[in-house]
Amino acid sequence: MRPAERTRADLAATTRFGDIRYFEEIDSTNRWLREQADAGAADGLVVVADHQTAGRGRLGRTWEAPPGSGLIVSVLHRPAGLPPTRYHLLTAATGIAARDACLDVGGFAPDLKWPNDLLVGDAKLAGILAESVSGAVVVGMGLNLSDAPPGAATADAAAGHPVGRDELLGAFLLRLDRLLGDWDGVAVAYREACATIGRRVRVELSGGVLTGVATAVDDSGCLVVAPDGGGPATVVSAGDVIHLRGAAGPGGAPGQ
Ligand code: BT5
Numbered sequence: 001m002r003p004a005e006r007t008r009a010d011l012a013a014t015t016r017f018g019d020i021r022y023f024e025e026i027d028s029t030n031r032w033l034r035e036q037a038d039a040g041a042a043d044g045l046v047v048v049a050d051h052q053t054a055g056r057g058r059l060g061r062t063w064e065a066p067p068g069s070g071l072i073v074s075v076l077h078r079p080a081g082l083p084p085t086r087y088h089l090l091t092a093a094t095g096i097a098a099r100d101a102c103l104d105v106g107g108f109a110p111d112l113k114w115p116n117d118l119l120v121g122d123a124k125l126a127g128i129l130a131e132s133v134s135g136a137v138v139v140g141m142g143l144n145l146s147d148a149p150p151g152a153a154t155a156d157a158a159a160g161h162p163v164g165r166d167e168l169l170g171a172f173l174l175r176l177d178r179l180l181g182d183w184d185g186v187a188v189a190y191r192e193a194c195a196t197i198g199r200r201v202r203v204e205l206s207g208g209v210l211t212g213v214a215t216a217v218d219d220s221g222c223l224v225v226a227p228d229g230g231g232p233a234t235v236v237s238a239g240d241v242i243h244l245r246g247a248a249g250p251g252g253a254p255g256q
Contacts, residue, residue, distance in 0.1 A: 001068065003048060007170045015177035016044040017075075023047065025067070027054040029074040030129055030140040036076065037136040043078035048169065055142060058116070058129060069147035071165050074140035075176070082183055087137055088221025088237070091116055091130045092190040093179040094139050098126055099193060101171035106159030111195035114214070114223045114241055118143070119195070120153035122243075143168070187219045200244040201225065203236055210234055211244075 002022045012018035019042070026032055029047045031054070036045060049072045055063030065072065077090055095112045102118075102125075103109045110118040110125050118126035126143035144154045145163055155163040179186050191197065196214045203210040203225060212227040212234070223236040 001050065001165065003169060004166050007166050011170060011173050015173055016180075017046050017173045017177060019044065020046040020048065023049040025049065025051045025053065028052050028056050028140075029072055030056055030131055030138050033074045033076050033138045033140070034131060034133045037133045037138060041076055041136075043076060043136075045076040046073065046173065048073045052142075056129060056140075057127060063127060063129075063142045064149050065142055065144065066147050070145045071141070071143040071168055071172070073169060073172070074138055075173075077137045077139060077180070078135065079137065079180070081181075084132070086183060086220045087130065087132065088115065089183050089186045089190075090137050090139050091128050092217075092221045093176060093186045094128050094130075094141055096186065096189050096193060097172050097176035097179055098128075098141060098143060100175045101168050102155060102158070102163075104171040104175075105167045106155050106161075106163045108155075108158045110153075110158070112190065112193045113243065114194055114196040114217060115221075115238070120158045123151060123153035125153040125155065125158065184219065187217070187221065190221065191217050196223065196241060196243065202242040202244055204240040204242075205236065206238075210236070210239075214241075 003020055008020055026049045029049050033047050051067035052072055057063050098118055099110055110120050113119050116128040117124055126141055128141045130137055130139045144152055146156050148154045194217055199214055201214045210225055212225045214223055215226050216224040218224055225234045225236055
């Protein structure tokens, strides 16, 4: 469903998101937007789609969603003054904006799981994929509304009523617009909202596996983990995180 004229007009009047493209069907909104970024498209270009035939996750994984069942959106960022070492904060800002939009429109607040997931309980509601291209960053998000793969969460179920896609898109982009540029504020807000902090985690890194307690998210959006068995804290910039059962013990010591 094409975003409503009213939503477009409101966003154009109050945010940087004045140019929103729509596809009924596309291979991947991130792939399309990367191509636009390569061709010099401006900061703030947004693309939404009803359906992706080759939706992408991280590390060659896929994003699966039946046609019309979720919010599929990608945003082009040319973040002035944000060094590439802090690009994680774009994913963080996207997660915070999506969480706040769920609260605004659906009355529920999903958890943010580092680095790129929104969860309802243990079930994945949304995933975020950030990709750098030619000095720009394309950040895409899939958020389940009415339908999802087995075991995943939907906004409709979490809200207890149908959550309007257009309304959620409008709230999301409004919230995102307010966050972008205030990078220290994004880091603080993400730390406050991130459910991974304080949890025992298993982090799958490209070079191995790390188990310990996630103690913080630093000012660049990286996860800080106190490894089991002691030793210096490890700063993780990329990896898959599993929240393990059992809370961190007193003083941040690992629980069982
Ligand atoms: C992600 O990757 O979670 C990032 C997903 C980003 C999708 C958006 S949609 C708009 C934009 N255009 C694109 O082409 N992509 C972005 P990752 O952390 O690697 O998780 C991928 C895993 O999530 C899959 O391997 C499945 O296990 C699971 N998954 C796939 N579809 C799902 C869904 N609809 N709901 C919940 N989990 C899903």
